[in-house]
Amino acid sequence: MAIAEEKPQQSEGKVWGFLKHPFRQITQSSPSSSSYSSSQQNHFQQSQSQSTSNNPQGEGSNSHSKNSSVSSVARSFFPTRRRLRLDPASKLYFPYEPGKQVRSAIRIKNTSKSHVAFKFQTTAPKCCFMRPPGAILAPGESLIATVFKFVEHPESNEKPIEQKSKVKFKIMSLKVKGPVDYVPELFDEQKDQVALEQILRVVFLDVEHPVPVLEKLKRMLAEAEAELEARKKPPEDNGPKIIGEGLVIDEWKERRERYLARQQVEGVDSA
Numbered sequence: 001m002a003i004a005e006e007k008p009q010q011s012e013g014k015v016w017g018f019l020k021h022p023f024r025q026i027t028q029s030s031p032s033s034s035s036y037s038s039s040q041q042n043h044f045q046q047s048q049s050q051s052t053s054n055n056p057q058g059e060g061s062n063s064h065s066k067n068s069s070v071s072s073v074a075r076s077f078f079p080t081r082r083r084l085r086l087d088p089a090s091k092l093y094f095p096y097e098p099g100k101q102v103r104s105a106i107r108i109k110n111t112s113k114s115h116v117a118f119k120f121q122t123t124a125p126k127c128c129f130m131r132p133p134g135a136i137l138a139p140g141e142s143l144i145a146t147v148f149k150f151v152e153h154p155e156s157n158e159k160p161i162e163q164k165s166k167v168k169f170k171i172m173s174l175k176v177k178g179p180v181d182y183v184p185e186l187f188d189e190q191k192d193q194v195a196l197e198q199i200l201r202v203v204f205l206d207v208e209h210p211v212p213v214l215e216k217l218k219r220m221l222a223e224a225e226a227e228l229e230a231r232k233k234p235p236e237d238n239g240p241k242i243i244g245e246g247l248v249i250d251e252w253k254e255r256r257e258r259y260l261a262r263q264q265v266e267g268v269d270s271a
Contacts, residue, residue, distance in 0.1 A: 083112040083173045084137075084197050092169060093217050096204035098153045105220035106200070109142035114175050117186055118197070120145070121170040128167060131228075136182045144224040149202070165202040173197045 087107040094102045110116045119134030127150040135143065147169065173195050174187055187194050205214045 082197055083110065083116045083175065083195065084118060084171065085109045085111045086171065086198055086200075090198055090200060091203045092147055092200045093203050093205050093213055094149055094151065095207045095214065095217070096151060097207065098151050101148055101150050103221055104147040104149070105144050105217060105224050106147065107142060107144050107220065108137070108171070110137035110139055112175070113139050115139070115177070115179060117174045117176050117182055119172050119184060119187060120147075121172065122167065123169075124167045128169075130169075134182055134184060136176060136180065138179065144220055144227060146221065146224045151204075165204070167202050169200040169202075171197040171200065 085108075087109075092104040092106060094104045096102075108118060115136055115138055117134065117136045120130040122128045122130075129148050131146045131148070132143075137143070149167065172187060174190060174193055176186065205211065205217070207214070
């Protein structure tokens with residue numbers, strides 16, 4: 001009986017020894033796996049350090065690009081410094097006379113320290129035009145521009161004076177170098193330097209009920225006509241007169257010619 005009991009114990013020991021053997025191998029191989037993982041980690045750290053050493057300015061360039069983009073966005077929130085002062089500031093007043101061409105006026109002054117070119121733009125070029133359509137102003141110089149518009153008849157469901165015009169005007173400005181001749185192509189050549197000064201809205205005035213704005217408009221139109229006539233007059237020239245192909249006539253020459261003519265007449269009479 002004792003022998004029968006000992007045999008199962010030996011078999012059980014063999015089974016447990018067989019089962020324990022693989023676990024022993026696993027525990028023995030675990031240091032090698034851990035050493036392999038640590039070598040991988042060291043290799044990753046070395047490659048990362050090499051990449052950073054090859055591109056030491058990568059982080060700086062990225063931060064610089066981010067800062068530049070942020071500064072450009074910040075600048076977009078600031079309003080553009082205007083070069084011109086307008087009077088009226090944001091409106092064009094027209095007398096309301098349906099079926100007629102009426103006029104408005106606006107004073108434009110250069111408030112910057114350099115020469116500035118300006119030009120008008122409108123959403124209705126067929127029924128509106130400006131005089132002058134553009135010009136170059138010296139620092140502190142101003143002029144009165146006249147705007148012409150045809151007033152259409154009101155619709156049946158609208159009161160005459162309450163008619164709203166969809167026409168809008170826009171004034172653009174451009175800084176130029178010195179006193180140059182104005183040409184519209186200046187704005188096409190330097191599009192990135194062009195600034196929007198103001199969008200002007202049309203306002204109609206009742207001519208049967210005079211208001212201070214209407215009286216001011218009449219005075220500005222009269223000044224604009226006076227300025228136009230002054231520009232049409234040729235500049236006064238106190239020097240010698242130039243006639244034809246550069247023939248110069250002065251007072252001494254005229255006297256000499258008259259003297260020679262009298263001498264010839266006296267010589268013929270004496271003969």
